Amino acid sequence: MIQQAIQSLHWDKSPQGLYEPIAYTLSGEGKRVRPTLLLTASKIFGCDEQKVMPAALAIEVFHNFTLLHDDVMDKAQVRRGRPTVHVKWNENTAILSGDQMMIEAYKLLAQLPDNYLPTVLRMFNKMGTEICEGQQYDVDFESRQDVTISEYLKMIEYKTSVLLATALQIGGYLAGATQTQQEALYAFGIHVGLAFQVQDDLLDVYGDPISFGKAIGGDICCNKKTFMLLNAFDKADVTSREQLYQLLQLPIDTPQQRSYKIKQVVAIYDALDVKQVAQAFILEQTNKACACLDQLPQNQFTNSLRELAHKLVNRNQ
Secondary structure, eight states: OHHHHHHTSOOOOSSHHHHHHHHHHHTSOOOOHHHHHHHHHHHHTTOOHHHHHHHHHHHHHHHHHHHHHHHHHHTOOEETTEEOHHHHSOHHHHHHHHHHHHHHHHHHHTTSOTTTHHHHHHHHHHHHHHHHHHHHHHHHHHTOSOOOHHHHHHHHIIIIIHHHHHHHHHHHHHTTOOHHHHHHHHHHHHHHHHHHHHHHHHHHHHSOHHHHSSOTTHHHHTTOOOHHHHHHHHHOOHHHHHHHHHHHTOOOSSHHHHHHHHHHHHHHHHHTTHHHHHHHHHHHHHHHHHHHGGGSOOSHHHHHHHHHHHHHHTOOO
16 A cells, blocks of 8 residues: 555656656665554554555655665665665765655645644654754764763664654554553654664674675674674673774775674674673563553554564564
């Protein structure tokens, strides 16, 4: 249903250089998790999907807009198995087409009934601001050596969780959920998002490269502050901590250097049981997410959210 709605959006407009990258981006094989969450939340309360579809599409378009800009900032070469927009075209195109995608998201929101729009806009704008704040925290962390685990969790809450949470909350609101039920949906999204991102950190170290879809150890090679690295620093003694600091300074100019760095860092993770710490956190957040659903009407759509929570955090890609 979501795929059909996305395909019904027309981008054969002029100038082609602005709209063709948008069509390219939205035709990618994304999971459509966020609009699916919004629709599922609305169906819990018996809402017709056509009533909430503009908001679901707005969430998906907005999400993809952030990816265009993220890829420029991260200098990412591939997204969903295809060249990123700034690689296929150029950085200016990625920035400008991304800007237009944000505008298109608000145009989709404007299709909602007038009596719902002010509240939905407040939710949407809060989400957008926190995503930008989370991205800035992530940038700031690159040059800091004193990032705490709590700071990292706040960053991934803003970068990842709030988009999931807001999609759920909007779906519930448009379907007539009470404030308490909306808050339960939002909290579910926050906990699932935290588990999802830490699972991503875990897969980058211990995943299967074929299933994961990218080379293992990328976060280690670029010294990215992750749940794994920060917990290793937190659990390490003086000797192990110094070894980690030295490993982070190693060059990765050759495949041999890259392989050595990854192998040595993973050995420290193994010695400190960092994998088990991450798995315990993921399970804790998943359980908290599912507990939030107890405050909602119990039906097949509530069960679908439970199933989705477990699928997202037990994925291998």
